[in-house]
Amino acid sequence: MKIIVTENFDKTCERAAGIIGDVIHNKPDARLGLATGSTAQGVYPYLIAANRAGKLDFSRVNTVNLDEYVGLAPDHPQSYRRFMDENLFDHINIDKKNTIVAKGTGDIEANIKAFREALAEKPIDVQLLGIGVDGHVGFNEPGAVLYDGAHVEELDESTIDANARFFDKREDVPTKAISMGMGDILRAKKLLLLATGENKAEAMKGLLLNEELDVQNPATLVKTHPDLTVIIDRALADRVGYRG
Ligand code: GLP
Numbered sequence: 561m562k563i564i565v566t567e568n569f570d571k572t573c574e575r576a577a578g579i580i581g582d583v584i585h586n587k588p589d590a591r592l593g594l595a596t597g598s599t600a601q602g603v604y605p606y607l608i609a610a611n612r613a614g615k616l617d618f619s620r621v622n623t624v625n626l627d628e629y630v631g632l633a634p635d636h637p638q639s640y641r642r643f644m645d646e647n648l649f650d651h652i653n654i655d656k657k658n659t660i661v662a663k664g665t666g667d668i669e670a671n672i673k674a675f676r677e678a679l680a681e682k683p684i685d686v687q688l689l690g691i692g693v694d695g696h697v698g699f700n701e702p703g704a705v706l707y708d709g710a711h712v713e714e715l716d717e718s719t720i721d722a723n724a725r726f727f728d729k730r731e732d733v734p735t736k737a738i739s740m741g742m743g744d745i746l747r748a749k750k751l752l753l754l755a756t757g758e759n760k761a762e763a764m765k766g767l768l769l770n771e772e773l774d775v776q777n778p779a780t781l782v783k784t785h786p787d788l789t790v791i792i793d794r795a796l797a798d799r800v801g802y803r804g
Contacts, residue, residue, distance in 0.1 A: 561783055563768065563804050564791045569602060569756040572791045576688065576754055577606030579789065581616050583686045583750065589620040593687030593745075594648070595698075596625070596640045599754050600690055604648040611652040622658035623649075624678060626689075626698035626745070630712060630736040633665045638726050640664075662738040668712060672738060675710045679744055687748035691755050694718045695763035695777035699739035702776040708743030712736055722759075742781055751788045753779070761799040764792065768802045 566572045580603070583590050594600065610616035625640060634641040641661040649659055662675040689697050699713045700706055707713075715723075715735055724730040745751070755764055766777040767790065774780045782788055797804070 561785075562789045563802070564789065565797045565802070565804060566791060566793050568793050568795075572754055572756060572793055573602035574606055575791055576603045576752055577610065579752055580607065580686055580688065581610055584616060584618070584621060587685060588617060589622070590685040591682055592621060592623045593684040593740075593748050594623050594625050594644065595688045595690050596627070596643045597690045599756060600688055601643075601647055603688065603754070607648065608651040616652075618652045618654040621654055623654070623660065624684060624740075625659075625661040626687075627713075627737050627739040628662040628664040629734040630664045630668060630738060631734045634661070634663065662710070664734075664738060668738065672710050672712070675738060675740075679710060679740065684748035686750040686752055687745055689745070689751060689753040689779075689782070691753060691760055691763050691767075691779045692719055693722050693759050693763065695766060695774075695779045697742070697745060697753075697779050697782065699737040700742050700745075700778045702778060704775065706775055706778055706781070707741040709741040710738060710744060711741055713739045742778060746781065746785055748785075749787065751782055751785050753782060753788065753790045755790075755792050756796055758796070758799050761796060764796065764800045764802075768800055 628640045632639040660678045663671045694702055694716055701713055701716045720733045724733050727733050763777055763779055766774055766780045
């Protein structure tokens with residue numbers, strides 16, 4: 561595991577975008593695994609700026625997203641499809657046909673099957689990851705078991721609380737999501753996990769300070785990956801007690 565400690569969150573995002581850019585430079589038809597949430601949101605402006613400056617070409621890139629809420633149509637303001645369109649895809653020269661976000665409405669079993677088939681088509685060259693307050697990655701929540709492939713996940717109360725900030729009322733937050741499984745994430749060739757904020761410190765301790773693989777903190781499983789880069793800011797590193 562490579563751990564990079566930056567001055568602040570903005571530098572974390574800049575660094576992450578640089579790594580994603582390098583992957584695309586080395587492989588113009590790369591498959592990117594993308595993420596939603598405030599952390600990933602900080603990275604996308606850097607990718608957009610590089611694209612606008614003519615330094616990064618997305619014309620042959622294809623993407624697959626970690627997850628989508630069950631019950632939100634693709635055009636719902638809080639759907640992850642909409643998030644990706646508004647925060648990245650609408651601003652770069654990517655062909656939307658080459659962007660996969662699982663569909664959260666309609667026949668969910670069929671949508672999972674389609675998502676699984678899309679994931680099996682080709683490996684992810686770099687997977688961007690944030691981390692939930694409870695250690696979830698994608699929407700793989702703590703539990704007695706974790707899952708290999710794409711599946712429906714019941715969201716934890718703490719996840720619903722954390723994501724309520726994006727909805728008018730807490731009751732509007734979906735209680736389920738379609739998520740890549742832990743196996744899907746671990747099969748990506750390269751993992752890039754970003755974190756910021758003191759509410760991520762407990763989960764990050766499990767990733768950075770010991771060798772335990774803890775199903776109650778799913779992010780700890782990514783430490784098994786042979787090409788994992790973790791980027792955190794100094795404030796979070798201090799909070800975690802990481803001295804690197
Ligand atoms: C969301 C997403 C995750 C994300 C996490 C943290 O629920 N499903 O992929 O990493 O929560 O989000 P944020 O970066 O907004 O803290």
